[in-house]
Amino acid sequence: MATLGMSAADREAVEAFRRDVVEPSxxxxxxxxxxxxxxxxxxxxxxxxxxxxxxxxxxxVVLAKVNVDEQKLIASQFRVQSIPTVYALFQGQLVxxxxxxxxxxxxxxxxxxxxxxxxxxxxxxxxxxxMAPLIAMGEEVLEGGDVERALSIFTxxxxxxxxxxxxxxxxxxxxxxxxQLDEAEALLGQVPADKAKDAxxxxxxxxxxxxxxxxxxxxLGPLRARIAADPDDHEARFELAGGLMAAGDRDxxxxxxxxxxxxxxxxxxxxxxxxxxxxxxxxxxxxxxxxEQRRRLSAILFT
Numbered sequence: 200m201a202t203l204g205m206s207a208a209d210r211e212a213v214e215a216f217r218r219d220v221v222e223p224s225x226x227x228x229x230x231x232x233x234x235x236x237x238x239x240x241x242x243x244x245x246x247x248x249x250x251x252x253x254x255x256x257x258x259x260v261v262l263a264k265v266n267v268d269e270q271k272l273i274a275s276q277f278r279v280q281s282i283p284t285v286y287a288l289f290q291g292q293l294v295x296x297x298x299x300x301x302x303x304x305x306x307x308x309x310x311x312x313x314x315x316x317x318x319x320x321x322x323x324x325x326x327x328x329x330m331a332p333l334i335a336m337g338e339e340v341l342e343g344g345d346v347e348r349a350l351s352i353f354t355x356x357x358x359x360x361x362x363x364x365x366x367x368x369x370x371x372x373x374x375x376x377x378x379q380l381d382e383a384e385a386l387l388g389q390v391p392a393d394k395a396k397d398a399x400x401x402x403x404x405x406x407x408x409x410x411x412x413x414x415x416x417x418x419l420g421p422l423r424a425r426i427a428a429d430p431d432d433h434e435a436r437f438e439l440a441g442g443l444m445a446a447g448d449r450d451x452x453x454x455x456x457x458x459x460x461x462x463x464x465x466x467x468x469x470x471x472x473x474x475x476x477x478x479x480x481x482x483x484x485x486x487x488x489x490x491e492q493r494r495r496l497s498a499i500l501f502t
Contacts, residue, residue, distance in 0.1 A: 209272045216273050220263045224288045228310070228319050230297065232264045233274055233284040241283040244301065248285070251306045259319040260310060289317050330356060334365050341369065344447075346376045362391075368399035372406045372481070383407050405480040409444065412474065416442030433459050433466045440471070444478065452478060453492050461499045472496070 220229055232248055234241035252262035267274040267282055277286065277293075287295040287310075295313050300306040333356055341349035353370035360366055367390060374383035384407060390400055416422065419442050425435040440455035456478075459471040475496065479489040 212270050212272055216265075216270070220265075220288065221291045223261055223263070224292075225290055226319070227259045227261045227289075228294075228313060228317065229288040230260065230262045231277075231286045231288050232262065233267050233277070233279045233282050233286075234264060235266060235268050235282055238282050244283050244285075247301075247303050247306065251303055251310070254307075255310055258314060260314075287313055289313075289319065330360060330363065330366070334363075334369060337369050337373075341373055341376065346373060349373045350377055362394070364390075364394050364397045364399045368397075368403040371403035375403075375406045375410045380407060380410055383410075402480055402483065405477045409474070409477045409481055412477075413441045413444035414438075415445040419443070431462060433463060433471075437467070437471060437474075440474065449478060449482065449488070453495075457492070457495055457499060460496065464500070 220231060223229055230248060230252055232241075232245075234245070248262055252260055265273050267279060277284075283298065285297040285300070286293050287297050294317065295309065297306060297309055300309050333352070337349055337352040337356065340352060350370075350373040353366060353373050356363070356366045357370050367386065371383045371386055374380070374386065383403075387400070387404060387407065394400060416438070419439060422435050422439040422442065425432050426439065429435075436455050436459050440452045440459075443449075443452040443455060453475060456471045456475040459466060460475070464472070475492065479492055482489045484490075484493075
């Protein structure tokens with residue numbers, strides 16, 4: 200925007216616009232609100248814009264306001280003919296007209312669509328990127344069986360990002376493996392509804408449910424003896440699978456469950472299959488071991 204021939208007031212307005220709107224738009228998505236004191240609809244829209252901007256601040260969204268009476272030059276440059284007029288700017292360019300959005304849900308929907316198409320990375324994205332290797336380390340430690348250390352890692356990560364679903368899920372599974380089932384359940388109960396359907400949370404829920412079902416058995420010998428005497432004693436084999444899961448023997452548990460399914464697919468309303476699927480979800484559906492057990496299950500069910 201050229202300033203040659205402008206009045207001092209206009210030059211000041213242009214510089215302020217560059218500082219408050221254009222420069223922030225280089226890295227953030229700016230919601231640009233054109234308004235006036237006398238505009239009733241503008242005043243009704245203001246709290247909605249402010250709330251959404253606050254909610255999306257972590258995603259790299261900021262709100263800037265232009266009073267059309269005080270900054271007539273800026274309003275004319277954007278050809279504002281009526282107010283409220285609301286635009287979205289990124290890297291100094293107008294990327295969307297947000298004026299049709301008059302409710303919080305409508306505005307958020309439009310912003311979500313825009314943010315998918317432009318390279319804005321807010322504080323949330325930066326934090327998630329920084330935490331990714333730490334979460335991976337926690338998962339590796341948990342998978343390696345060092346439950347105490349994994350619990351420490353995920354507890355510290357949760358203090359840093361309590362709303363990160365990967366962190367919540369990791370902490371829940373660490374708590375489960377540590378035998379702190381009530382604490383794990385309480386943590387899952389705090390997960391917001393919009394994040395409860397995330398696959399990572401589902402995996403954590405499965406881990407807790409499985410731990411509730413897997414009752415420790417002090418001596419598995421009698422169960423093995425019952426099965427040896429009667430291979431179709433599915434109740435004993437199912438109890439054995441639970442004891443093996445509680446002892447951390449996933450191979451033995453999977454073998455026992457698959458054997459029941461092979462002998463009687465409908466026993467106990469399909470409880471062995473449901474328990475096996477929970478076990479696979481806890482391990483991770485893309486895990487090599489889980490893929491092998493799914494292959495074994497498919498071979499039983501479809502041959």
